[in-house]
Amino acid sequence: MKSSKSVELRRNNIVAHVNQHGHTQVETLASQFNTSEVTIRKDLAALAEQGKLIRQFGGAVPASGFTNSAIIEGDATENVHQKSTTSLLPIGKAAAGLIKSGHKLVIDCGSTTASLLPFLSNKNSLVVMTNALATANFLTRCETEPTVLMTGGTWDAQSQSFQGAMAEQLVSAYNFDVAFIGAAGIDVNRGTTTFNELTGVTRAMAKAATKVVVMASSSKLNHKMPNLELGWSQISVLITDEGIRDEDKQNIENQGVAVIVAPQNGE
Numbered sequence: 001m002k003s004s005k006s007v008e009l010r011r012n013n014i015v016a017h018v019n020q021h022g023h024t025q026v027e028t029l030a031s032q033f034n035t036s037e038v039t040i041r042k043d044l045a046a047l048a049e050q051g052k053l054i055r056q057f058g059g060a061v062p063a064s065g066f067t068n069s070a071i072i073e074g075d076a077t078e079n080v081h082q083k084s085t086t087s088l089l090p091i092g093k094a095a096a097g098l099i100k101s102g103h104k105l106v107i108d109c110g111s112t113t114a115s116l117l118p119f120l121s122n123k124n125s126l127v128v129m130t131n132a133l134a135t136a137n138f139l140t141r142c143e144t145e146p147t148v149l150m151t152g153g154t155w156d157a158q159s160q161s162f163q164g165a166m167a168e169q170l171v172s173a174y175n176f177d178v179a180f181i182g183a184a185g186i187d188v189n190r191g192t193t194t195f196n197e198l199t200g201v202t203r204a205m206a207k208a209a210t211k212v213v214v215m216a217s218s219s220k221l222n223h224k225m226p227n228l229e230l231g232w233s234q235i236s237v238l239i240t241d242e243g244i245r246d247e248d249k250q251n252i253e254n255q256g257v258a259v260i261v262a263p264q265n266g267e
Contacts, residue, residue, distance in 0.1 A: 010035070011043050015052050018060050025059040045122060051089040054118040056141050063089065063118060087241075088115035090262035091215050094239050095180060098213060101125055103177040106205045107135055109161035110182030112215045114138075120146070129174060131161040131201055149174075156198060163198050171204040179209035181230065183216040185223030188251045191232045192216070193225035202229055211236045218243030232257050 010033055017032060018024050026044070030037045044060050047053040053060040092115030099105065101124040107113050109132035117138050120126065126146035130136055131153065139148050153167030181202055183192040192214055206212045212230070218240050232255040239260045249259050 007043075011047055011052075014040075014043055014060075015047060018053055019062045023056065023059060023061045029059070048118055048121045051093055051118060055121045055143055056138070058143070087264075088112050088217065089118070090264055091217070091239050091241060092116040093119050094260050094262040095213060095215055096120060096123070098178060098211070098237070099123055099126070100177075103127075104129075104175070106130070106171065106174070106176045106179045106209060107132070108179070108181045108202055108205055109135070109159050112182045112217065113180045116180055116215070120144070129171065129176070131163065131167055131171075133162075134160065151201065153201070158196075159198065161201075163201055165200070168200045168204040171201060171208055174208055176205075176209040178211045178213055179205045181205060181212060181214050181235075183214055183220050183229070185225040186214075186216055186220045186238075187224070187228070188221065188248050190228050191235060192229040193223070194227050194229050195225050197227060199227065199229045203234075206230055206234050213237045213239060215239050217241055218245075221245075221248055 014029060014033065017029070026037050026040050029040045033040070044053060044055050047060070048055045051063055054063050088111060091112060095116045096119030099120070103123070104127040107116065107128060107130045114132070114135060117135065120139070121142060121144055124144060127149065128139055128146045129149040129151065131151040136148050136150055139146055151162050151167035151170050153162035154164040156163045181192070184195065185193040187193050212235050214230070214235050214237070216238065221244065232252065235257050237258045237260060238252060239262060241262055242264055244259070244261060249261070253259050
């Protein structure tokens with residue numbers, strides 16, 4: 001019991017240390033907590049699985065600072081600490097539960113789909129295509145780096161992603177096990193909706209995947225938008241939070257979509 005408490009205390013202190021100092025190397029943590037690098041790596045793996053830290057580039061970074069934006073400074077890529085995506089992490093953890101080692105994934109741009117990334121550290125031999133530069137940058141710095149593919153295409157500053165015919169053609173040339181798609185809005189009767197008309201890449205991702213998983217907070221059900229992006233017949237799973245109303249959940253499930261409600265505590 002004492003040993004279990006000491007492990008929990010050390011891990012809590014590791015989280016506090018990383019949150020205070022930012023990116024911290026494994027060897028630094030081993031020295032700080034007077035333990036082996038092997039033990040620290042086990043701690044980081046457990047903390048990453050819980051969504052408390054993100055394993056990255058030989059160490060860890062705070063989970064609360066991760067966003068889907070990035071900047072380039074010389075040859076180094078750093079995360080921009082803008083708004084916290086902590087509230088989205090339960091959705092990301094639930095989405096990761098659908099992934100097996102060796103899967104081929106395609107991940108659309110957006111902060112909600114980005115919440116999946118911290119939970120990929122224990123998945124081996126993944127192949128991941130994305131149209132989001134920040135997602136690709138993050139994945140190439142993970143300790144268990146997957147094979148990363150970029151769509152190419154034309155850069156869209158608003159969505160911080162690559163769009164256009166070239167991106168659609170490249171996506172369509174592959175077959176994926178799972179596509180992870182975000183949503184600007186959700187229409188209970190129709191599917192995912194958006195204000196803009198940049199729907200081609202998202203639709204190509206959905207068409208190229210065996211399973212299509214939409215990741216969206218329940219607040220998106222209050223957003224009424226004119227353009228249909230994906231109809232419910234194209235979607236396999238909706239992952240959302242506990243804010244979804246029972247009647248909305250039932251209506252969506254009646255259209256053949258499995259609805260996963262991610263508990264806020266992540267359990």
